[in-house]
Amino acid sequence: MMESNLEEVRTQSTFYKTSKRIFDILGSVLALVCLSPAFLVLSIIIKNHDGGKVFFKQKRVGQNGKEFFMYKFRSMEENAEEILKADKELYDKYVANGFKLPAEEDPRITSIRKWLRRTSFDELPQFINILRGEMSIVGPRPIVPAELEEYGDRKFKLLSVKPGAMGLWQATGRSNISYPERCDVELEYVDKASFWYDWKIFFMTLISIFKQDGAF
Template sequence: MQPQDVSGLEERAALPGASDRVKRVFDIVCALSMIVVLAPLLLVIAVMVMLDGGPCVFGHTRIGLNGVKFRCLKFRSMVTNADEVLKELLERDPVARAEWERDFKLKDDVRITRLGRFIRRTSIDELPQLWNVVRGEMSLVGPRPIVEAELERYGPYTNYYLMTKPGITGMWQVSGRSDLDYASRVSLDVQYARTRSFAGDALIMIKTIGVALKRRGAY
């Protein structure tokens, strides 16, 4: 799948249409409803993570719509000194370093706690992002939020990522997740940006339920 020309996309991103306003209202209503319904689960997970040692939620700087940076929230799934552990691992393990440089993640990540592995495989760790949706930093459906260093992976197609809000779920999540290489991820983001619609978002959300239950491609 080859991304297409991006000329003119900045104007489209800057001038949201009626469909974007409908999407925003839908995001707010659904996110607030899910927060209320899932409140007991959110509380239980928060307590369990805190009992595991350290804060229950952490925020990592990600790139959002039009390149605006924001704090993407997650339940903490890693040890509290994750940055130091990663640095030491990459310095002594060339295989892990190559995997990190290729995918920006590790399949067998030693930083992840036992509880963290469970909430990652079930995608429960991403539920705090519902608050990012309410705040308007994310959408329920969109490209997976990335760090600034990943923008270079998009090359001439960077604007395709920047023209949409990152999503809690999206085409990447329902198309194989971590089983896909990065080039495929970029292509899926381009496809979403070019074809996004309310009906398409609804279909992705339905597919997300099945993917989360099967835990396919999650680590």
């Protein structure tokens, strides 16, 4: 079953995959160097807030189903996962809402979380994942293992490409688009992935972040 599904996935050219990886390496190195002052400032702000860890890592599913830890600046309580799962009713709502909760209902948030999320500054450490080859600058947003169920038999198509820090779902509304519609949006990228389409999504995402569409 898995082999037949994989055969249906459009094969990307070697040139496209190679050029995309080169762009990922150069882009992530440049970003990490240029944004190092921002990393320092944000680290100090988060550390001074509650004395906890600066970074948050969460298991996500990558290309070909390989799991990895995605990094973010910590915008939640350190035991965020345990806090959420302790309230079964709230956790069920979290899953039903596309693995998201409105900021005012989320017990995991810190006082600076809303600002970090609104500006997408919490996502900056993902350039580390990109440099390591676990993510790409552009691609479907990395999902937690439980979200794979939303894709059904189409999960093989999703896992045929690297997840990205920027993607079509993020560029077209983020939290305003939940499952099952999100599946269609993410898989549309897989079908259309190309060098020029990646650039289009790159600039669309920057505009979305600037407008703060779907950020909570």
